Every structure is written in C-alpha cells, then in structure tokens.
Amino acid sequence: MATLNTHYLKLKAGYLFPEIARRVRVFTEANPEAAARMIRCGIGDVTEPLPLAARKAMHEAVDEMGTPEGFHGYGPEQGYEFLRSAIAKHDYRDRGLEMADDEIFISDGSKCDGGNILDIFGKGNRIAVMDPVYTVYVDTNVMAGHTGEANEDGSYEGISYLECTAENGFVPEIPTERVDIIYLCFPNNPTGAVASRDQLTAWVEYARKHGSILLYDAAYEAFISDPAVPHSIYEIPGSRECAIEFRSFSKNGGFTGTRCAFTVVPKSVMALALEGESRPLHPLWHRRFTTKFNGVSYLTQRGAAALYTEQGRAEVSGLIAGYMHNAEILREAVAACGLQVYGGVNAPYIWVKGPPGATSWEIFDRMLNEVNIVVTPGSGFGRAGEGYFRISAFNSREKALEAASRIRAMVW
Numbered sequence: 001m002a003t004l005n006t007h008y009l010k011l012k013a014g015y016l017f018p019e020i021a022r023r024v025r026v027f028t029e030a031n032p033e034a035a036a037r038m039i040r041c042g043i044g045d046v047t048e049p050l051p052l053a054a055r056k057a058m059h060e061a062v063d064e065m066g067t068p069e070g071f072h073g074y075g076p077e078q079g080y081e082f083l084r085s086a087i088a089k090h091d092y093r094d095r096g097l098e099m100a101d102d103e104i105f106i107s108d109g110s111k112c113d114g115g116n117i118l119d120i121f122g123k124g125n126r127i128a129v130m131d132p133v134y135t136v137y138v139d140t141n142v143m144a145g146h147t148g149e150a151n152e153d154g155s156y157e158g159i160s161y162l163e164c165t166a167e168n169g170f171v172p173e174i175p176t177e178r179v180d181i182i183y184l185c186f187p188n189n190p191t192g193a194v195a196s197r198d199q200l201t202a203w204v205e206y207a208r209k210h211g212s213i214l215l216y217d218a219a220y221e222a223f224i225s226d227p228a229v230p231h232s233i234y235e236i237p238g239s240r241e242c243a244i245e246f247r248s249f250s251k252n253g254g255f256t257g258t259r260c261a262f263t264v265v266p267k268s269v270m271a272l273a274l275e276g277e278s279r280p281l282h283p284l285w286h287r288r289f290t291t292k293f294n295g296v297s298y299l300t301q302r303g304a305a306a307l308y309t310e311q312g313r314a315e316v317s318g319l320i321a322g323y324m325h326n327a328e329i330l331r332e333a334v335a336a337c338g339l340q341v342y343g344g345v346n347a348p349y350i351w352v353k354g355p356p357g358a359t360s361w362e363i364f365d366r367m368l369n370e371v372n373i374v375v376t377p378g379s380g381f382g383r384a385g386e387g388y389f390r391i392s393a394f395n396s397r398e399k400a401l402e403a404a405s406r407i408r409a410m411v412w
Contacts, residue, residue, distance in 0.1 A: 007145045012154050016135050016380035017043050020364075027368055034372050039403045041330070041391045042374040044189065044349070046254045048322065048396070050303070051315035054253060057306035061299045072298040077290040079106025079262070083301045086308040087262055091247070097234045103266050103282065105289055106296050106304075108259040110219050110246040114183075115140035116292075117215065117244065117263070120284040121271070125180035128160040130172050132190055132381030132388070134217070137183045153383050163384050164191060166353070170342065171195050174206050182207065184233075185217035187224060190381045190390040191351040192343015194229045200236045207242035213271060213281075214243040219261075222252035222320055224346045240266040244281070251348065251394070252316050253307045260296055260304045323348050326400035327393035333404035334391070337412050350391040351378070355412050363389050371406040 020042055028035040049055075064070030078084070084104040092099035107113050114136055127146055129137050138156065141147055148157025155161060160179050162172030170193035171186075184203060186195045195203075207214050216233040224231055233243045248261035255261075265285045270278040306312045327344035334341045340353035354363045360377035367373045367389075378388030393400065 005143070005145075007143055007147075010142050010147065010150055010156070011139060012150045016376070019380070020374065020376065023364070024368065024374055038372050038374065039395070039399050039406075040374045041393075041395060041403055042376045044251070044392045044394055045256050046251060046319075046323075046394050047399075048254060048319055050254050050258065051307065051312055051319065053306040053309055053312035053315055054255075054258075054303035058299050058303040061302040065298065075295045075298055075301075077293055077295045078102065078286065079104065079295065080298065080301050080305075083305045084262075086305050090308050092232070092234065092264075095231070095235075097232065098240065099234070099264070100267070103264055105263045105265065105285065106301060107261050107263060107289075107293070108296055109250070110217065110248040110261040110263070111136055113246050113261065113263045114215065114217065115143075116288070117285070118144045118146070119288050119292075120281055121181060121213075122274075126160060126178065127158070128162055128175060128179035128182045129382075130183065130185065130188070131161040131163050131383060132378060132385035133161075133183070134185055134189050135381060137215075138382075155383060161382065161384075164188075164193070165384060166340070166342065169193060170351070171199050174202055178210050179212060180210075181213050181215060183215045183217065185219075187220040187347035188343075188349075189217075189220065189347075190349055190376065190378065190385065192345070192347035192349040193351075194224065194226070194346045197228070197230055197236070200230055200233060200239075204233070204236045204239045204242060208238050211272070212242065213269065214239070216243050216245045218245055219248040220251060220347050221247065222316065223324060223348055225324070226346055229346055234264070234266075240268045242269060244269060249304050249307065252320060253304065253312075254319060255300075255304065258300055258303065260300050322397065323393050326395055326397065329400050329404050330391050330393060330407070333407045336408055337410065339412060344391075344393065348393040350393065352389050352391060354378075354387050354389060358387065360386055360389055367410075371410060373403055373406060 084101045087104050088099045088101045127141050147159050150156050164170040164172050170191040221231040233239045245264040249255040265282045267282045269281045273279050330350050331344040334352050342351040344350040360379035364377040376390040378385030
C-alpha cells in the first residue's frame with residue numbers, strides 16, 4: 001500500500017481562514033437575515049476593481065494572443081523579461097539598490113513562494129518565526145518535516161518562536177540561540193508593525209555572523225508612508241549575502257484574484273552543502289522553478305507590468321490611499337472604545353488588544369453575533385496573539401464607515 005506524508009498529520013487544526021469561514025457559514029445559516037449586513041474585515045482580500053492600466057494591458061494582450069504573430073504559448077518559467085526588468089528598475093535600481101533582472105522570479109503568489117522556497121533547503125535547519133506569525137510559514141515547515149510534534153498550545157517542537165509584544169513594538173529581539181532560517185515580515189501581517197533601519201541592520205548582522213538566511217516577506221511594502229522605514233531588506237548593507245525577499249501584486253495592484261508576485265534571490269546568497277562547501281542558492285531556486293512551474297500567464301504579466309507605467313503607478317497610489325484611509329477610520333473607532341490599537345499606519349492591518357480576560361475567539365464570536373463583523377482572532381496567528389484581534393482595512397469606504405459605526409456602538 002502507498003504511504004502518505006505523515007508530517008501532515010502533525011497539523012493541529014484547519015488552516016485559520018477556513019475555520020473562520022466555517023464559523024461564519026454556521027452563523028449565517030442559522031441567521032439568514034444577518035448575511036446581507038455582514039461586513040468582512042477578516043481575511044486580507046482586496047475589494048476594489050483592478051486598475052484601468054492593468055485592465056487595458058490585459059485586454060490588449062488578449063487581442064495580441066488572438067493573432068498568429070502575437071500568440072504566446074509557454075513562456076519563460078522565470079518570467080517575461082519585460083516584467084522582470086520593470087521590477088528590477090522601479091523597485092530596486094531606481095532606489096539605488098543593486099539588482100539584476102535575472103535575480104527576479106515571477107510567480108503566482110508570495111504565499112506559494114514562501115512555502116516552495118523550502119524545497120532548496122536541507123532538513124537540519126533550525127527555523128525561527130515571529131509570534132504572532134502568518135500561519136503559512138509554520139504550516140509549510142510542518143508539512144516539509146522541519147518540525148517535531150505539536151504542543152498543546154499549538155506551537156511545534158523544533159521551531160524557535162520570536163515573541164512580538166507591545167513592549168518590543170511587535171518587532172522581535174535577536175535570538176540568543178543560533179537559528180538557520182528566519183522568517184521576517186514587515187510591514188507585518190498580522191500586527192501592522194514595521195521595523196526600523198537599525199532593527200533590520202541588527203538582523204542582517206546576525207544572519208551574516210551565523211550563516212543564517214533571512215526570508216523577508218515584503219508583500220505590504222507599498223503601504224509604507226514613513227520615509228524612514230525601509231521598503232526592502234536590500235536597503236541594508238550586507239543583505240544581498242543573506243536575504244531572500246518576497247513581494248506581491250495582490251494588495252497594491254488588486255491582484256488577489258489575478259495572481260502575480262515575485263521572489264528575489266540574489267546570486268550572492270550562499271548556503272552550505274553537505275560536504276561543507278558554500279554554494280549559491282540562485283541556481284537551485286532557478287532549477288526548482290523551471291522544473292516545477294510553467295510560469296505565470298502572458299496576460300497576467302502584461303497586466304502586472306502596466307502597474308509600473310505612469311498611469312498604473314498613479315492608480316496604485318490611489319488604491320493604497322483609499323485602503324489606508326479606511327485604516328485610519330477603523331483605528332479611530334477602535335481607539336474611541338478605549339481599546340489598545342496598533343498598526344494601521346504603514347500597513348493595512350489594525351491589531352487590537354481585546355478587553356481584559358477575553359480570548360481572541362470570544363471576541364471573534366461577539367463581533368460576529370452582535371454587530372455582524374468578521375475579524376481575525378489573534379490567537380490564530382500564534383500564542384503571542386492570544387487576546388488580540390486583527391481588523392483588515394481592505395473594504396469599500398461605505399463598509400469601512402459602517403463597520404466603524406458598529407464598533408463604536410459595542411459595549412466593550
């Protein structure tokens with residue numbers, strides 16, 4: 001009989017967002033009249049239409065594909081040159097950062113890349129994650145066999161959890177123990193926190209000293225408004241020797257349903273082979289990419305490239321400004337209730353400390369039942385998230401205002 005990957009059996013519960021969907025479904029089935037007034041501030045999905053520049057480019061690409069001369073079949077797995085060069089230029093070289101076009105890998109999502117990157121790393125690495133944490137980082141390491149069994153509190157043996165609290169500004173301290181692969185996410189999901197240049201410099205120095213690799217999730221960098229906050233890990237000297245960066249068009253360009261992202265693997269990032277020799281990760285990721293992936297569609301990549309045009313950049317800025325205004329509205333509503341609120345300034349997520357003694361899922365159920373608002377329970381992101389909840393600013397202005405009104409009316 002065929003055998004299965006028993007590491008999947010270690011996973012404690014369903015992925016966070018399906019569990020939220022299940023609870024919402026049970027509630028709406030029992031209260032059908034509430035479905036029409038439901039406001040979803042939970043999952044970080046965008047709500048506004050694709051920018052016109054992207055839509056026009058994709059329409060033109062469809063017409064192009066309808067001609068013998070313009071038809072495109074299999075494209076380059078790493079991505080078309082027109083998109084990779086636009087990314088390298090606008091996101092990096094125009095900001096004074098070294099970047100070669102072929103260090104960019106176009107994919108269908110940074111969530112996918114964050115899990116798939118584990119294919120090129122060995123089994124003996126010590127993994128470190130922020131806590132609270134985007135759950136994909138943990139679950140994919142469990143699936144890959146990089147952890148031990150789960151503890152009763154949901155944590156896993158073999159993972160180093162870097163606690164993020166209000167006291168440290170939700171930016172973890174440098175570990176005292178040696179870790180090999182470190183997941184950092186800034187602006188952070190779920191807390192909305194950002195890391196300063198000095199804080200990131202300390203992480204790069206740690207990684208270089210210990211031969212560690214930083215997996216830097218910068219999916220929300222476009223929402224940074226503070227000019228002092230780095231947009232990329234590569235703004236830190238020495239980071240090209242120790243960091244891989246993930247970015248996405250999902251939130252800034254509204255591509256959650258269109259699917260396009262990219263990962264940066266500098267050719268100077270090295271790791272040890274079994275024989276003790278340092279080898280570059282770039283050719284390994286390139287081989288993995290070209291073997292297991294046929295590339296993002298030509299139509300989608302044309303749409304993504306259009307986001308770098310003058311019109312596209314203006315429209316993206318408008319989308320970001322709209323969502324961040326929602327964040328301001330929601331932040332003010334929560335603060336008016338006397339609750340401690342974090343984030344929502346350089347990120348589209350508001351991180352809220354609930355009333356004393358209330359668990360994250362109790363707060364979730366209260367908001368769902370009392371005011372028909374879906375939020376995300378903080379405990380779903382890890383032990384350090386218990387007692388907190390996350391509010392997403394991805395919504396229409398009308399719904400953000402209505403959600404704020406309902407939140408203000410709650411008796412906390």
